[in-house]
Amino acid sequence: MDKALADAFADLSRSRIHGLMDGGAVLLNGRRPKPSTKLRLGDRLEVTIPDAIPSTLEPEPGDLRIVYEDDSLLVVAKPSGVVVHPGAGTSRGTLAAALLAHCGTLSQIGGILRPGIVHRLDKGTSGLMVVAKNDHSHRSLSAQFKARGVTKIYAAICIGRPRPDRGTVRLPLGRDPRHRQRMAVVDDGREAQTDYELTEVLGVASVLRLTLHTGRTHQIRVHMASLNCPLVGDATYGATARAARSPQAVRALLTTFARPALHAQTLGFAHPVTGQALKFEEPWPPDLKDLRERLRATL
Numbered sequence: 001m002d003k004a005l006a007d008a009f010a011d012l013s014r015s016r017i018h019g020l021m022d023g024g025a026v027l028l029n030g031r032r033p034k035p036s037t038k039l040r041l042g043d044r045l046e047v048t049i050p051d052a053i054p055s056t057l058e059p060e061p062g063d064l065r066i067v068y069e070d071d072s073l074l075v076v077a078k079p080s081g082v083v084v085h086p087g088a089g090t091s092r093g094t095l096a097a098a099l100l101a102h103c104g105t106l107s108q109i110g111g112i113l114r115p116g117i118v119h120r121l122d123k124g125t126s127g128l129m130v131v132a133k134n135d136h137s138h139r140s141l142s143a144q145f146k147a148r149g150v151t152k153i154y155a156a157i158c159i160g161r162p163r164p165d166r167g168t169v170r171l172p173l174g175r176d177p178r179h180r181q182r183m184a185v186v187d188d189g190r191e192a193q194t195d196y197e198l199t200e201v202l203g204v205a206s207v208l209r210l211t212l213h214t215g216r217t218h219q220i221r222v223h224m225a226s227l228n229c230p231l232v233g234d235a236t237y238g239a240t241a242r243a244a245r246s247p248q249a250v251r252a253l254l255t256t257f258a259r260p261a262l263h264a265q266t267l268g269f270a271h272p273v274t275g276q277a278l279k280f281e282e283p284w285p286p287d288l289k290d291l292r293e294r295l296r297a298t299l
Contacts, residue, residue, distance in 0.1 A: 001028065002035040005047070006146075012049075025050065057086065057115060062098025067280050072137040072273050073130055074103070077282045080126040080259050085114040099131055106131065107138035118142055119215060124233070126285045127154070127264025132272075140272030145215060151268030152212040154220060155284060157261040157291060159242040159254060160229035161206045165198040169223040173216045182236055183218040185226055192216045194223045202295035204246050205232060205254070221260060232291065233257035249298045253291070263288055 005017045005026070012020075020026050021035055027046040028037060039045075065077040078084070078095055085096040096117055100106060106116030109132075116131040118141045132138035144150050174189030176182040193213040200207035206229065210220055218237075224230060225237040232254055233239060243254035268279035284292075 001026075001033050001037040001039060004039055005045075009047075009049075020047070020049070057094075057097055057100055059101035060092065060094075060097035061101045062093075062095070064098055064102055066102075067128065067282065068278070072134065072271070073132055073141070074099075075128060075130050075267065075278075075280050078121055078126060078129050078264075080124050080285065080287070083123050084120045084129070085117050095129075103133060106133055107135045109135050109138040109142070119145055121264055122218065122221075122260070122262075124259035125262045125264060126288070127262075128267040128280055128282045129264070130267060130269060137272040141269060144269050148213055149270070151266060151279065152215070152264065153266035154210040154212065155263045155265045155288070156208045156210055156220065156224070157202070157232045157288065157295070158206050158208055158224050158229040159204060159232055159239060159246065160227075161201060162196060162198060162208070162224075162227045162229050167196060169194045169196065169226060171223060171226055173219060173222055183216070183222050185222065190214075190216055192219050192223065194220055196224070196227075200292075202292065203299055204250060205295050207292065220262060232261040234260040234262075250295065253294055253298075257287075257291055259287075261288055261291060 002017050002021070006012065009017070018035055021033070024032055025048045026033065029044050066074055067077055068075040076095070076099070083094050085094050096114055099116055103116070108115060116133065116138070118130055118132050118138060121127060121129060130141060132141055170193050171185045172187065172189030173183050173192045174186040176184035177186070191214060195211040195213070197209045198206055199209050212219060221231055221234055221237050230238040230242055240255070243251065246254050263284055264282070266279065266281055268277065270276065271278055
């Protein structure tokens with residue numbers, strides 16, 4: 001049931017669909033079904049989607065780097081350390097609040113605290129994001145992400161060297177059953193695919209080019225850790241222990257980098273109105289460039 005609804009309504013997340021079902025907004029043959037109910041030929045589905053609740057997010061002026069903007073959308077370069085939208089433990093200083101201050105109005109499909117937000121980057125990840133200004137653009141962009149029609153290429157520096165130098169990681173991801181704040185490779189997790197390519201060897205570290213075919217939470221971080229190559233600065237997924245065992249010449253550098261060394265460098269999609277193919281590139285941020293240069297200097 002929930003998968004069928006997700007296929008039918010590309011702009012609704014799986015959690016949003018479950019919320020509609022819990023609230024009685026989905027009926028199967030006149031009755032409230034369970035998400036796991038199997039559908040059969042001839043079944044009648046009725047779905048009532050409530051009107052969007054106006055956003056309660058307060059606009060907050062912020063220092064935005066806007067790469068592209070028109071009447072339908074904007075592409076912004078998110079700095080590391082900025083949370084995309086309010087959530088547990090964060091209510092102010094978000095990217096969403098700064099975007100709202102800049103645009104005045106954004107699409108409401110993402111929810112009352114996530115206006116315009118089509119996809120997310122972790123707090124520590126820098127790089128490109130696309131934001132929808134209206135509901136039509138949001139639906140179109142969400143459908144492209146869901147159909148895996150969006151180009152998402154990242155640059156990263158990891159500890160270790162993946163073998164082989166180029167490959168694909170296909171491991172399902174879900175909540176870590178022992179640490180609920182983390183993700184993990186789990187048998188019943190959601191499909192996840194990451195292509196990686198080694199582009200430079202920096203002694204005990206490596207520079208990687210990573211292409212995402214899915215967009216699971218912490219996907220790159222978990223997949224690289226599964227190759228025994230955690231991202232520099234990623235204490236959540238094993239970088240601390242690896243850095244502590246690294247050669248003295250680079251140990252301090254690897255242990256003090258303050259965030260996962262990950263940058264969303266390339267973003268490509270079709271314009272939701274014109275259909276034109278758009279592609280954007282964002283240079284490495286200063287902290288990541290400095291890390292690379294200092295690692296090079298130790299060779």
